[in-house]
Amino acid sequence: MRGVSKHYGEKRAVDNVDLDIPRGSIYGFLGPNGAGKTTTIRAIMKIILPDAGDILFAGRPLDKRLRDRIGYLPEERGLYRKMKCVDQLAYLAELKGVGRRDARQRADHWLERMGLSEWRDRQVDALSKGMQQKIQFAATFIFEPDLVILDEVFSGLDPLNIELLRDMILEEKDKGTTVIFSTHMLSEAEKICDAICLIEGGEVIVDGTMADVRAGFPLRSVRVAWDGNVEPPAELAGVLHREFNEGTWQLTLAEGIDPPTLLPPLTAAGPLTLFSANRPTLNEIFLEAVARHRGEVPA
C-alpha cells in the first residue's frame, strides 16, 4: 500500500498510509474506533476509490481478477434473512467465481466444519447471532482465497466461538493464506498476530512484526511478591509508582532502569517469592505509541 489517502469532505479518514503486509502472515490492523481501519480496508477491496495512492497485490496493481482471490468479511455484515444457509454460502461462493456444483459441495463442507450441518436447510432467520457470524466467516473462506480481510471478526461472539474461529484462522494460515485482521480489541490481536500496524486518526503510528514492535517498547514495570505481609521499601531508586493488586505489587519503572538493579533492595525487604518483568501489553504499547506520536513522551 503506497501513500493511500481518502477524505470525506473536510474530514480526513486515511492519510498517506504506507504499509507492507507480508505474505502468509496474520497481520493485525489495530486502532480505536474511527481510526480509519475500515476505510483503508474498503480501499483495498475497491469498494471505495482512494483519493490518492496505489494498492499492489503481489507486486501488481489490484484488478478485478486479483480481487477474486481476496476474501472479505466486512464489519457491516449481514445475510439474506429468508435464504437457506446452504444456498447462501453457495451463492456467495459463486459470486467469487466458484462453479455451481462445486459451490454447493463446498457449502456443505463448511457447514459441517462449523458444526452447522443440521441447520443446512433452515432459513438464516432461525439462527442465533453467533451462528450467523459463523456462516459469514465460512463465506469468507469458502472459495480458498489467498488473502483474507477480517474486519472486527470477533465482535459479539462468546469466548467459545472466539476460540473456534481463532483456531480456524490459524489453520488457514498454515495452509498459506494471508490474513489481515482488523480489530480494536488489542488483547485478541496479541494472541494471533505475526505483524501489526497501529492506526490512529488516519495515520499509521507503529508497524512491523510483533518482535520489532515490542523491541521498540522496553519493559516498564515489574511484579513483586513476598511471603508474608511485606511492603516494598519506601525509598526505591528508579520506581515512579507502586500499586498493590491481588497479593502482588506492581512497580512502574522510570526510563532507563534495568529491572535486575532492583533485586538487592527488594530481597533485603523480606523473603521474595515473585519477581517478574512484565512484557508490555499491546494496550500499553498502543497508549504509549499514541503519546509519543503526539509528542507528549520522547521515544
Next chain:
Amino acid sequence: MSRVLTIVRKEYLERVKSKSFIIGTVLGPVLMSLVIVVPLLVANSGADDERTIGVVDVSGEFFAPLQEALADQGRQGVRLLPLNSEGKSTEQCVEDLKRMILEESVHSGVVIADDFIDSREIAFYNKSVSSLVVRDEILRPALNRLLREGRFARVEVPDTLFNYLAARSDWTSISVTAEGGEEEQDEAVSFAMAFTLIMIIYIMVIMYGSHTLTAVIEEKSSRMVELLLASVTPGNLMLGKVLGIGLAGLTQFGIWAGAFFFLSQRGVSVGEVTLDVGFLTPVILVSFVVFFLLGFFLYATLYAGFGAMCNTVQDSQQFHTPLAMGLVIPMLLLSLVLRAPDSTLSVVLSLVPLFSPVLMFMRVCVETPPLWQIGLSWGLLVISIWLASRMAGKLFRMGILMYGASPNWATLFKVLRD
C-alpha cells in the same frame, strides 16, 4: 458476466418461489376481472334495482298503459304504486306521495296531469339526485311513448301507419380488419380487453418496479451489500437485480397468457363475455411485451437508484410517490387520448417516455398508429433507460454504502452533480 447471471438466477428464483408470487399469479386475474367486470355490472345494474314508484294518476287513464310500457322496456324491477283513491283530492294524494318519499316507502313519484295528452305536464317528486336515472332512463321514455300513442290515437292514425311511423333504426357493428376482411365485433369486449392489457402493464410495472426498490433497500438494511460489493461491481449488482426481477414479472405474465389461450381455445366464458383471442393481433401482442419490458426497465432502474440512497422503506416513500405519478398521470389521461387518439396532443403525450408504456400502447389497442410513432416511442424509451441507468448507477455507487441520515431530494441532487 457470469456473476450477473448468478445474481439474475438468485433474484429470479427467490421471487418465483415465493408465496406472494404464487398467490399473485392465481389472484391477479381474479382481481383484474373484478376491476373490469364490477364497474360494467354497476353501470348496467343501477337502473334495474327493485324500486317502487308512487303514481298519482289524476285522470286514472294512464296507470295501466304506463305499467305496460315499462314491461315492454324490460324494466321488471320497477313496481308502480297507485296513490289515487276515491274521495281524495289531488292535493291530498300529492301530500301522501311526499310523506311516503320521506318515509322511504316509495323511491320517488310522478303526478300525471289529467290533461296530460294536451298539456304534456308531468311532475316528478324525489329526494335524492340518484333518482335522476329513474326519471331519465325509465319514466321519461315510457311516458313519452304514452304521450305519442295518446296523440296518435286522438288524430285516429291507423295501427299499421302507427307502427310504420314508430319504427326505430336497426344497428350492427362491424370492425374492419387489416386483412381486408370484416367481422362483427362487440366493442364492449374489445374495450375491456384493451383496458385489461393496459391495467396489466400499469400494475406490473409499478409492482415489479418497486420490487427493485425494496430489494435494494433490503440488501442495504441487512448489511449484505458490502459483502456483495467485494465480489461484484455496483453496476453489475444493479443489472442483475433488475434483470432477475423483470424475468419474474415476465414469467407471471407468461403464465396468465398461457392460461388465457388455453381457456379461450376451449371456449370458456366469464359471465356473458366469451374469452376471445381474436382481439390480440400480432401488433398488439408484440407491443404489449415490448412496452411492458421497456416500461419495467425504465422504472426499475430509477427505483433501484433511488433505493440505494435510502436506508429504510419509510425513507423511500418520498421518492416512490413522484415516480409512481409517472404511471398514474397517463392512466388519468387515458380517456383524453381515447377520445382523439390521432390528435397532436395525444401523439405528443404518448411519445413521452414515462407515459408511453400506457398511452402509446392504448393507441395501439384502439387504432394502429403510424409505425414510425411506435418505433419512435420505443427508441425514446431505450434512450431514457440508458440515461436512467447511468444516473441510477451513480446513485447506486454513492448511496449504497451511505448509512445514517435519511436522504432527501437535496442530497440526491448533490450526489448527481458531484
